[in-house]
Amino acid sequence: MEIEVPDRLSGELADGGHRLLQRVYYEDTDFSGVVYHARYLHFLERGRTDYLRCLGVRQGDMMADENDAGAAFVVRRMLIDFLSAARMDDVLEIFTKTRKMTGARLVLEQRISVGDRALVTAEVTVALVNSEGRARRLPDRLAALFFT
Amino acid sequence: MEIEVPDRLSGELADGGHRLLQRVYYEDTDFSGVVYHARYLHFLERGRTDYLRCLGVRQGDMMADENDAGAAFVVRRMLIDFLSAARMDDVLEIFTKTRKMTGARLVLEQRISVGDRALVTAEVTVALVNSEGRARRLPDRLAALFFT
Amino acid sequence: MEIEVPDRLSGELADGGHRLLQRVYYEDTDFSGVVYHARYLHFLERGRTDYLRCLGVRQGDMMADENDAGAAFVVRRMLIDFLSAARMDDVLEIFTKTRKMTGARLVLEQRISVGDRALVTAEVTVALVNSEGRARRLPDRLAALFFT
């Protein structure tokens, strides 16, 4: 049986990048009443995963694919500004776009917002590594996707 | 600015209960390769939260509402069977329905599946408590919602 | 360089079972002010992992060991009673002991408490599986450990 997946479950390519909506649930908050700071990194990672998915890349498959020799993206550096806090029941918009690419590294810009209010901005450097964790050049097929 | 929330972000009432679709991301998995067992409780809780939301109850508001005296649902008991494992990129269907209600307690039946394959079934007993954590009877307005 | 690991980082075998102390941090709480219910399953799992560790079993090694053919313990069923709530800064005691063993299944009893106050009791059924997820009998060497 095929599941009927809602059109926008994985977000959509838009404005030169990718946009994903995600709900804040209990699990995301802490006793201060707002979202726990590290949870924004989960939302950012969901954004990157679905950005890749919308570009045609499934990370689960990449790691299993023998031609890709267990290729996986790993985060090397993050610069994160926490500007404002989200609360239970909020719907977050996660926007992701590629800023530049150099050899094995990709620099992404990400932003989480609720309506017009920016909550978090992040500059995220990711690298492609093989199954031993060593950096490898982005295959041309992959590299091309980020600038279409 | 209003966010345009996708129709099905909060799932939908169906088959005498509620159905929600959620993606498995990196954060949900562990080094055994499949979803970490405790993460299914997060998916179940998202299902309960959105079941309430579709019935017209927002938990964030309930706790802040003075008339409701900081009322909140808390989980008292769970019986969980882990039948099969989900993997990265899977789309989970979380189904939630009310089985019975007695005074301050509500017994829900929940099921997580991928397509035809059942992953987790759970019987979840929740109670309504006030801001001091003491059990209180479900207001008639609330009680009526679970059997419409 | 060897790290000097504090004596009790992994808890200790005691009272026919295992006892572990763990702190409640920000990450464990939610906006209701107390510990998020699913987090107790993390504390229970840490208890089981360190119970095995104190018995001489390292799960990371088990999965990599060829003789064990990628053997891993997976949770099949949990019956959990949530009796009272923990708060930020609390020190939790997690007590784990074996109740019975039958073929490929092991039934553990666990309890989380703060001082004299019981927070959570759980009956946890785990099974040993191979790398394809199929149940396998506990090797005698392992089985013997749980009743010493």
Add this chain to the structure above:
Amino acid sequence: MEIEVPDRLSGELADGGHRLLQRVYYEDTDFSGVVYHARYLHFLERGRTDYLRCLGVRQGDMMADENDAGAAFVVRRMLIDFLSAARMDDVLEIFTKTRKMTGARLVLEQRISVGDRALVTAEVTVALVNSEGRARRLPDRLAALFFT
């Protein structure tokens, strides 16, 4: 009944900062086989919380203390370098020290390592806010603690 808390559960002040040892459990890993990147922020936050605790500050109390008007530390900015990956069963050392303080902001340097291998370095800017989330100057009593 008093719990006997192990001496080093909250780490210890050392080398002009604070040192905490924490175990990697199942919950911390993802299907790539190593620790999920966002989990390092949990370890860093545990380090900051216990650094404060060893300096005599309990965040749970601070928020409840009326004199402190619900004061809480919030993270404003993080620059994180992910250098190497931890695995299941590893014991992480989290080192935290104060680099500078300006009005309402505190800049901390943190490092996570396994033995001699550095895994993560982070520069973390935190601010003290009141219960409405507005920045407030560090009370002299607090400020003094960070440079003793």
